[in-house]
Every structure is written in C-alpha cells, then in structure tokens.
Amino acid sequence: MARKLTKPPCLVAGDGNGQVFEIPELQAAGRRLHTLLQPEPGDYLPMPNGSSLFELPGRKPVGFDPVKKIFTTVAAYRGVPVTAVAAFLAPAYTQMLHAAFVTEPGAVRLPLFAYTAVGWRRNQFYVPAIRVDADxxxxxxxxxxxxxxxxxxxxxxxxxxxxxxx
Known part of the structure; x- marks a missing residue:
C-alpha cells in the first residue's frame, strides 16, 4: 500500500494535445461548488488503477502558490498555453473535490462527468478520493x-x- 503524502502534490496541466505535465511551482488545488480549496496532503491517494485523465478544453488550471499563499490561474507555463486536467475515477472510488479551473468565454460544454482534482508527486498521479466499495x-x-x-x-x-x- 502506498504511503500517505506528507507534502501536497504539484499542479497538473495539459498542452491541449494530450501531453500532461506537472507545474512544480504550484500545488494542486480542488473545488467544492464554487469554493477553491487546498486539500491536506493526507487527503490524497494514488490515482486508482482504471482511472483516466482528461484535458478540459477552454479551461485554465488553478493551483495554489505556497509562497504567496494564494490560488492562481495558469494561462501558460514556460511559454506554452495550458489547459486544465482532471481525473475520472475508477469504480469503487468517490471524489472529494472537483478539479479547480477557470472557464474561458465561449468554451465548449463538457459532458456530465465527475471531473476530479488531480496532482503529481513521487512519479505518480494523486487524487483527493476515498474507496467506498472494497469488493x-x-x-x-x-x-x-x-x-x-x-x-x-x-x-x-x-x-x-x-x-x-x-
């Protein structure tokens, strides 16, 4: 079983063409309704096998800046425009937070999925989720x-x- 995190995972973003990468200067954030939240490191678990990642077109990722102690929207990273990324959890797991993003004007409507916050640490993806069915x-x-x-x-x-x- 994977160890619990002691430090928050990094923000994850995409390039709009299927490439996903971490932004180490920012910590992953989540959203509950319209409120941005920074989960505790222990709230994360390794992304379950069978889960998927999605780029969210027309949406910019929001991360937490640990130096300035504020949430920040990322439009580009190292000169490359970025898009928000979310996880779709495997069965038996329930998300604790939605992905944190800002929707751009004119963005396409997304299918009605449970877009879960996701971060990167220790060479793997982490999600704020719990297993609700042990079967x-x-x-x-x-x-x-x-x-x-x-x-x-x-x-x-x-x-x-x-x-x-x-």
Missing amino acids: VRQDPEQFDQRLIHRRANALLKKHPRNRLVA
Whole structure:
C-alpha cells in the first residue's frame, strides 16, 4: 500500500494535445461548488488503477502558490498555453473535490462527468478520493481488457447505426 503524502502534490496541466505535465511551482488545488480549496496532503491517494485523465478544453488550471499563499490561474507555463486536467475515477472510488479551473468565454460544454482534482508527486498521479466499495469486482485488473475491446468492436460491427451501442 502506498504511503500517505506528507507534502501536497504539484499542479497538473495539459498542452491541449494530450501531453500532461506537472507545474512544480504550484500545488494542486480542488473545488467544492464554487469554493477553491487546498486539500491536506493526507487527503490524497494514488490515482486508482482504471482511472483516466482528461484535458478540459477552454479551461485554465488553478493551483495554489505556497509562497504567496494564494490560488492562481495558469494561462501558460514556460511559454506554452495550458489547459486544465482532471481525473475520472475508477469504480469503487468517490471524489472529494472537483478539479479547480477557470472557464474561458465561449468554451465548449463538457459532458456530465465527475471531473476530479488531480496532482503529481513521487512519479505518480494523486487524487483527493476515498474507496467506498472494497469488493474486488470493482477492480479493473480483474477483467480481460483485450476481450472487452474485442467484444465491444464485434457489437459495433453488428449494430453500426445503433446509437446506444456506439
């Protein structure tokens, strides 16, 4: 089992083309409703296996500046425009905080997902979340992903115009 963090993870951002990186000068932040929060290091756990990362187009990441003691929005890092990044948690886990970001005018509407705050520390992603179902049936490593993809593709071929399948 991974050790609890003693220092906050770094803010994570994306370049808009699928590359995700940390911004070590800032700490990861989260949001509850419209309130920005800085979770305690112990509130984080390693991002669960089976979780995914998403870039959030038209949204700028918000991190916590530990020197100035303020939340700050990041439009660019080292001259590169950045976009906010969030985690979509694997089953059995519940997010404690949403991703912290500022939405730009005219930004596309995002699908209704649970966009969880995410940070980077000790060469891995961390999320403010808790496991709420200990049953192993919720663990993605229990399933043969290749078999699932094969069967999903076969179903798509069999029903190419069915919107529920696609």
